[in-house]
Amino acid sequence: ALAACDLEERAEAVLRAHIERHASAEAVVVELGRVLLRAGRDAALQALVEASMQAEPLRAQGHWLRACSRERLGDLDAAAEQLEALLVLDPEADVPRHRLASVERRRGRHAQALSHLRWLAEHEPPGDHDWDRMTEATIVGDWAQVRDSARRLELRIEGLDAEGPIDVPMGLCRVRFGEDDGAQHDYYAERRGPVTARVVQLAGPRRREHFEDLVVFDAGPVNPRPEPNGDGDGDGDGDDEWEPIYPVVAVLEPGGRRTWALDGVHPGPEAWDALVARLEALGGLIRVRSDAAYQHDDPDDEGRSLPGIYAYACMPEALEPAQLHAQLTEWTAGWERPLVWPELAAALPDGPERQRELARVAEVTDRYAL
The missing domain is CATH 1.25.40.10 (Tetratricopeptide repeat domain)
Incomplete structure (x- = not known):
């Protein structure tokens, strides 16, 4: 006592x-x-x-x-x-x-x-x-x-009478990664078995990318289901919104991805669609993150606003930053307004090209208030 x-x-x-x-x-x-x-x-x-x-x-x-x-x-x-x-x-x-x-x-x-x-x-x-x-x-x-x-456990799962890996769609869930620096991040994933899931949410350019990782998780959620609220209906406070978050134990198949941000003035639908098609041909997945409210002041015409574009380019990790930078530079060279890729610029090998690109990013960011 x-x-x-x-x-x-x-x-x-x-x-x-x-x-x-x-x-x-x-x-x-x-x-x-x-x-x-x-x-x-x-x-x-x-x-x-x-x-x-x-x-x-x-x-x-x-x-x-x-x-x-x-x-x-x-x-x-x-x-x-x-x-x-x-x-x-x-x-x-x-x-x-x-x-x-x-x-x-x-x-x-x-x-x-x-x-x-x-x-x-x-x-x-x-x-x-x-x-x-x-x-x-x-x-x-x-x-x-x-x-x-x-x-x-009397689980009802397809493929229990078969052999080899269980890989069947079982709906969305959330999984939690513990990173090497101690940070923890949660992502949506498609459950593919009793304790496996494939990540379907992008991490973004400032985090380690886990998109398309096939993971195995601990089935004990880190956020237990809320207790009943005592009104007799058996539901806990917020229980209807409860989403279990499962801690990742191991990555079975890495997605092999890395995400870069693209930021600037929208070049128009035709030019943007052409860029997206070229990036997709390299194995990329492009997700636009901005909407019509994302605007930039025209530095050459006070009072005029320019439509902006901010997107994630989730690319194969095997694609070297220098190679992707060279392609983006070539493909956007004829645009009226500049597009920048800040994290990609910072990832370039040390040297004159990296310094020039970082300076360009800084100048464009300041000029258009990105």
């Missing part, structure tokens, strides 16, 4: 005093370990385990507390070692086995994670471990295990 009230120091003192008076108070030792774990006192917890939890019946609990502490500190190797030792003592321990599968996933050891999840599927009723099993089995390409867990 003291620990529940955030009085960890007082709780620790009471528990230690009890242990000194009753050396065989196993339950109190375990509770003290939990208090130290909640307080993040790893060194004190390790000392307690070494001193009081090396023999039965506390040895397994000692491994569990150590594993939880090491995982919290980000030492996944040590956490896995403790969980493995626990399973040697108690192979039937389902919660530690599921926890070890999660740790193995985070270590990138998907085959090992799948092995533990398969054990759980063979020994436990259908549950969350089946969803996790489908995720790991999809990553390693074991579609028989994906189908087995899908049947256990």
